[in-house]
Amino acid sequence: SEQEMYCVGCGVDIQTEDPKKLGYTPPSALEKEQIICQRCFRLKHYNEIQDVSLTDDDFLKILHGIGESDGLIVKIVDIFDFNGSWISGLQRFVGNNDVLLIGNKVDLLPKSVKQNKVINWMKKEAKENGLKPIDVCLISAVKGQGVEDVAQIIDRYRNGKDVYVVGCTNVGKSTFINNILKQFSGEDNVITTSQYPGTTLDLIEIPLDDGSTLYDTPGIINHHQMAHYVDKRDLKIIMPKKEIKPKVFQLNEEQTLFFGGLSRFDYVSGGRRSFTCYIPSELHIHRTKLEKADKLYEDHAGEMLTPPRREQLDEFPELVAHSFTIKEPKIDVVFSGLGWVTINDPGAKIVAHAPKGVGVFVRPSLI
Numbered sequence: 216s217e218q219e220m221y222c223v224g225c226g227v228d229i230q231t232e233d234p235k236k237l238g239y240t241p242p243s244a245l246e247k248e249q250i251i252c253q254r255c256f257r258l259k260h261y262n263e264i265q266d267v268s269l270t271d272d273d274f275l276k277i278l279h280g281i282g283e284s285d286g287l288i289v290k291i292v293d294i295f296d297f298n299g300s301w302i303s304g305l306q307r308f309v310g311n312n313d314v315l316l317i318g319n320k321v322d323l324l325p326k327s328v329k330q331n332k333v334i335n336w337m338k339k340e341a342k343e344n345g346l347k348p349i350d351v352c353l354i355s356a357v358k359g360q361g362v363e364d365v366a367q368i369i370d371r372y373r374n375g376k377d378v379y380v381v382g383c384t385n386v387g388k389s390t391f392i393n394n395i396l397k398q399f400s401g402e403d404n405v406i407t408t409s410q411y412p413g414t415t416l417d418l419i420e421i422p423l424d425d426g427s428t429l430y431d432t433p434g435i436i437n438h439h440q441m442a443h444y445v446d447k448r449d450l451k452i453i454m455p456k457k458e459i460k461p462k463v464f465q466l467n468e469e470q471t472l473f474f475g476g477l478s479r480f481d482y483v484s485g486g487r488r489s490f491t492c493y494i495p496s497e498l499h500i501h502r503t504k505l506e507k508a509d510k511l512y513e514d515h516a517g518e519m520l521t522p523p524r525r526e527q528l529d530e531f532p533e534l535v536a537h538s539f540t541i542k543e544p545k546i547d548v549v550f551s552g553l554g555w556v557t558i559n560d561p562g563a564k565i566v567a568h569a570p571k572g573v574g575v576f577v578r579p580s581l582i
């Protein structure tokens with residue numbers, strides 16, 4: 216039966232039901248003498264890493280394994296979705312291992328953003344979440360920006376040890392690994408997967424030139440990610456390909472902005488003023504009066520206020536209100552996985568609404 220089949224590459228249990236889950240193999244491939252999962256197949260034949268997601272339990276097992284190993288942990292987060300791409304279990308498992316924190320998708324930041332401010336903010340957030348990274352770097356895995364530097368930094372910090380790359384789904388981990396491969400694997404430097412079934416379950420091994428190994432771990436699902444609440448067909452709306460362009464809104468007190476139907480920004484009080492929205496340009500911003508906002512959402516979520524789509528409304532989480540009184544100048548109100556609104560002057564009272572579970576927070580402005 217299928218229960219007794221293992222991938223000769225990575226040793227994972229073979230399954231033929233869910234192409235998105237670990238161990239998937241097309242039923243036709245079961246005829247072969249040596250069964251290899253689709254992930255290892257792609258890796259072997261196309262030098263391409265496929266994104267496979269794991270259940271929380273499986274991931275905890277991997278984290279536990281990493282905690283007991285001696286190596287450098289490279290943790291990738293999406294700088295547009297810091298909360299949604301944080302692995303909350305990680306700090307408990309790292310043991311004595313160093314963690315290098317990498318912020319991806321830097322190509323989406325407006326040019327006016329100071330990268331130093333992003334790095335400082337990431338350091339502060341990491342610390343508040345109980346993690347003290349040895350260093351913080353910014354990259355664009357898609358554009359290759361910073362990847363060469365990071366490769367050198369990894370090589371320096373690993374100090375001859377193995378490397379474990381971890382990250383949530385959608386942070387760009389596959390894109391990063393593929394980019395790293397291009398830089399490191401000359402034609403004869405082929406990636407291998409474990410030849411010993413069961414020993415390195417779920418990890419993909421990339422040999423480094425001194426006999427150490429870089430392990431790619433499957434992406435964990437963070438249930439607080441905005442991306443999970445958006446239909447696949449709409450993902451491109453919230454995951455832009457190009458630099459985010461600011462849009463300025465002059466608002467009177469008691470006016471509201473809807474970001475599609477995904478989030479809502481209420482300006483409660485503080486006099487007429489301007490707000491700068493750094494929100495993906497394909498997401499429609501709808502302005503209305505605060506007193507009409509609840510009814511508007513009730514009547515038009517899933518059509519005028521979309522995404523979510525109408526057929527998703529039943530499962531789409533309710534919007535939860537987070538109130539802030541802004542006391543400092545230049546503050547970003549951040550909607551995790553979406554973008555942010557910059558408020559220049561203190562004294563504004565605002566309410567930010569986001570799907571239940573999705574992070575909303577304020578930080579000193581990046582600009």
Ligand code: GDP
Binds near residue numbers: 354358387390457
């Ligand atoms: P994984 O689930 O972590 O392996 O993420 P993927 O590598 O599959 O990337 C998830 C999405 O983010 C894809 O739509 C990528 O095109 C996009 N992406 C990955 N890296 C970058 C980046 O550096 N910049 C931008 N703008 N998008 C990226």
